[in-house]
Amino acid sequence: MxxxxxxxxxxxxxVAKVQDxxxxxFELDVGRFEAEAMLxxxxxxxxxxxxxxxxxxxxAVITGQIDAINDAIYQLEQTPGS
Structure with missing residues (x-):
């Protein structure tokens, strides 16, 4: 990664969120250096x-969108000779 x-x-x-x-x-006062190391x-x-x-x-979101597009395209298909 x-x-x-x-x-x-x-x-x-x-870092401030870690300290908070x-x-x-835990009622532990963690310094900036320690919080950065933990991060x-x-x-x-x-x-x-x-x-x-x-x-x-x-x-998963993209797959869902592709499925929706495929369904929309399928609905546009026309039967030959109609």
């Missing part, structure tokens, strides 16, 4: 699972 590059603003927002989560759920760890270790799920979901 290619490395995910977040904008500085997006990374700061994600640990403070709220990198999770992205590396489980990011591919979420990425692949997104691909499968996109594929």
């Amino acid at each position: 290619p490395k995910l590059d977040f904008s500085n603003e997006d990374q700061a927002a994600i 989560y640990f403070l709220t759920e 990198q760890f999770f992205a590396k270790e489980i990011g591919a699972h979420f990425y692949n799920r997104g691909l499968y979901d996109a594929q």
Whole structure:
């Protein structure tokens, strides 16, 4: 999986969410450096699972659209000699 590059603003927002989560759920005050390290760890270790799920979901949507197009084309078919 290619490395995910977040904008500085997006990374700061994600890191803040990690920090908020640990403070709220575990009453742990996690620093920015630690939160960034956790983010990198999770992205590396489980990011591919979420990425692949997104691909499968996109594929399902596209397949559904192709099926709808095929049905529409089938409805346009004409019987020879009619």
